[in-house]
Amino acid sequence: MIPWLAANNTRFPSVERALDEPNGLLAAGGDLSPDRLVQAYRHGIFPWFNPGEPILWWSPDPRCVLFPDELYLSRSLRKRLRRQDYQVTFDQAFAEVIQACAEIRSEKGGTWISEPMQIAYTELHKRGIAHSVEVWIEGELVGGLYGLAMGRMFFGESMFSRQRDASKIAFSYLTVQLQRWGFNLIDCQVYNPHLASLGARVIPRMTFCRLLQENNDQPDQTHWQYDIDVDAVTGG
Template structure:
């Protein structure tokens, strides 16, 4: 099959089939369009997400391998279980969405730049205001020391990024997300790309084809309405 990179129109929020994503670079599907809520929601419903550097055209991806986890199967190591029992850190939902995104956007030690540009921040803030994007926060007293954010599509939570400024804070945020999402009938957490950090928490790789099937299966399921209310939670 001869695969070609598709240029998106500003006047049409549709995407080409993900089966047409390039093999190299793996998963690159389309370029252009915009970051409107309609287009972003449509993308997540079809196993597509944006990822590009500031100043570059918008790039849309659907990699051949997808990192996923059933939230009921999140792995908690013995050392992490001990940390959870003893920690004084607190966990909240949707207390500080923009602050979490800003913290995720800070360059990492191993990265010279961030892909979370001002345009990405504004787009996901709009999704948050529409009740589609959500955050988990980890606090040390009044200090935000960890968290994550992502997009909720029915019974699927599509994670976008996480950060930590204190040991175990991002792991705590991820475990809290899984436990909280499962409690409210969430079915699947999409982590996009497999990493060692995510694998230690029980995340596994799945083929794009299988992920698309799971997404179709769960995307129209309703979770408990109270899931994304602003709240404190505990493990």
């Protein structure tokens, strides 16, 4: 059994209480208020549930992460980046990015990015906590991603591509910019081959939680403005 979260209490149980099967299921209930979401991420917890289900909270073990200095760019991706037939922006179309992430997943048979989720993360964006990366070709939004920045941590949530490699372009630019800003870790939540191809790997949950404690409370002086060129991403 997992605990049910009261509406008036934003505290979470210890992640050590998360189930082994399904991996990482920790609690249910509560709400998607900004305060609760911030507390969740600060403790290595995130919401993930299907429309019509209660809100489910997760902290899987192991945890998929990417250390910014371990970003891997394949030869083909470097070649794609050097074409420079695209534009990358930060925080210019957050609502459009999260909607596109939801639509792409619906086309694949379902999405957890329901309207309440979109409203919740858009509110975090308004508070300067959630951010987006956009990839444009000829003025059309073709890819991007969104997530949360807290301290020196970035918590990736979702990405989408409408053209080949568009999400990889967004992730590459984000990672290099985070490295410039002194961020130490990108939380990728759950392993998948797409992220692994960019250098993501799994670490034990308790190692992840220790890194959280070390980086959550560091001051964040970033201003989320796009100011890097393709040479910074590809290494010239």
